[in-house]
Amino acid sequence: MTDHIQIVYGEAEACYVAANPISRAAHEAATASLPGGNTRSVLHWEPYPLCITSAEGYTLRDADGHAYVDLLGEYSAGLYGHSHPVLLATIAETVQRGLSYGGPHVAEARLATLIKGRFPSIERVRFTNSGTEANLMALAAAKAFTGRYRGKVVVFEGAYHGGVFAFPFGCKGVWDVKEEAVSKYEVLRALNAPHDFLVATYNDAASVDALVASVPEGSVAAILLEPMLGSGGGVCAKPEFLSHLRRRADELGALLIFDEVMTSRMYAGGGIQSELNVRPDLTTLGKYIGGGMSFGAFGGREDVMALFDPRAPGALPHAGTFNNNVLTMNVGAAGLERVFTPEKARELHDMGDEDIASPADWKADEDPRLLDLFHLEMLNEGFYLARRGYVSLSLALLEPDGRRELDRFVNVVQSFVGKSQHLIE
Structure with a gap:
């Protein structure tokens, strides 16, 4: 890790900490009952993860009152976005008939x-x-x-x-x-x-x-x-x-x-x-x-x-x-x-159809802290994704306002790459 990367990362982390004191308190309280305050390892990151309080469409909200465009998509399980009306109606109708039958249906x-x-x-x-x-x-x-x-x-x-x-x-x-x-x-x-x-x-x-x-x-x-x-x-x-x-x-x-x-x-x-x-x-x-x-x-x-x-x-x-x-x-x-x-399904696939060719493409010797920096910078810009850079799109993002947010995400990533070029080379 170069000293310069650490300096830039430290600045991004300080910004994150200053913006999320309630999430920090929630994390510290959780450590009293959960090892590391966590029961799903992939959702932890340093210095601490956000405490999510609600979700709707493609938007997540945290305990500190911030809104994020959800680009994690629950690691592809959140394909429908959040609170889709058809699914909510089905849940409401189903629970009226009971939650556990103990038999075929x-x-x-x-x-x-x-x-x-x-x-x-x-x-x-x-x-x-x-x-x-x-x-x-x-x-x-x-x-x-x-x-x-x-x-x-x-x-x-x-x-x-x-x-x-x-x-x-x-x-x-x-x-x-x-x-x-x-x-x-x-x-x-x-x-x-x-x-x-x-x-x-x-x-x-x-x-x-x-x-x-x-x-x-x-x-x-x-x-x-x-x-x-x-x-x-x-x-x-x-x-x-x-x-x-x-x-x-x-x-x-x-x-x-x-x-x-x-x-x-x-x-x-x-x-x-x-x-x-x-x-x-x-x-x-x-x-x-x-x-x-x-x-x-x-x-x-x-x-x-x-x-x-x-x-x-x-x-x-x-x-x-x-x-x-x-x-x-x-x-x-x-x-x-x-x-x-x-x-x-085809429409969603076509919007995100791009893959790399070989696992070797991910084995370059860049500083791993760059991904951590990217993650914090995206959070600070209002985009929620995995620490490792993973993004999974949901159906909610197919709507016009969702597509505009994706365009904004592309611009934010391009800006990050531009201002971080001296760290990457």
Whole structure:
């Protein structure tokens, strides 16, 4: 970190602190009950996060009375914006009939049918409460279906598949280590679900081939990947790379799993797979599909999903008190039917369709404090986004006033780059 960057960052931080004393007090009070005042790590930043008090449309308001254009979009779960009238009406109507049934109801089949209509690879689907759970269940299904209960799972450096599936850049050798810790990523062996992972390089078919060649034949149960790295930098998989994985999964007798938790909203709302000739065996979903309620799902080939058919002897149990909760099922279905139509999905996709080509594009040696500086400067300008620079657009921003705010955001970013050029070079 250069001294000059630290000076500029210190000025931005001082401005932030002076403008947000009530958020600071709220954070300090929260630390009495929550470790670090937090129960979701990604929402913490230094010196302390904002305390949000309300949200409407694309606008967030904090405890100090500031308004922000929401460009975080709840990490893509906030696709509908805040307080959409169709969803609010559905919530109000649903709660009048009770919040917890403890039994099947028609909305779960309705939502399942809508999902099947958007994802041709999904012949049967089951619901969970998060994308993390969906990936846990998909891997369980893959191991059970292949009979490789101790089988290996091919994943990719830079991927994130949920709270117990994190594979940051630099973690590749962790699962090869059997004795002493060798890197700061050793903690992942405790944090991540206890699968035997093979960590390959994204968009590098040769790295996959080398890994699977290094293990005994018949030992790979699944290949799990995001068709676009999410927290890994918005890197899209090359079509030929996905075709290679499809072919290798078939040759290995393994299942190919697409994690489309973040990417299911793309194109016409059928995920990246909808634009490819490659079909996964299983797909995992989450985020916005619950209409803002807790949601996750996994689905795919009928023969694989039949493992969970409770009518069959020896079926795999799949529990979860809130898997089919009436709010998520009804609000999710209303959102897909009446708000996030394929036409709206395409319009939103076209507004933000731009990705980088390789994870290596994010591995330059610039000072990481520059992203922190960018984040604070954007907050000071009234734009709320992730600390790492992640932006996710919502349907609310498609309206004329929302588009004007996006134009303003572009101008603010250009201004930041201009005045920070001496820090970047």
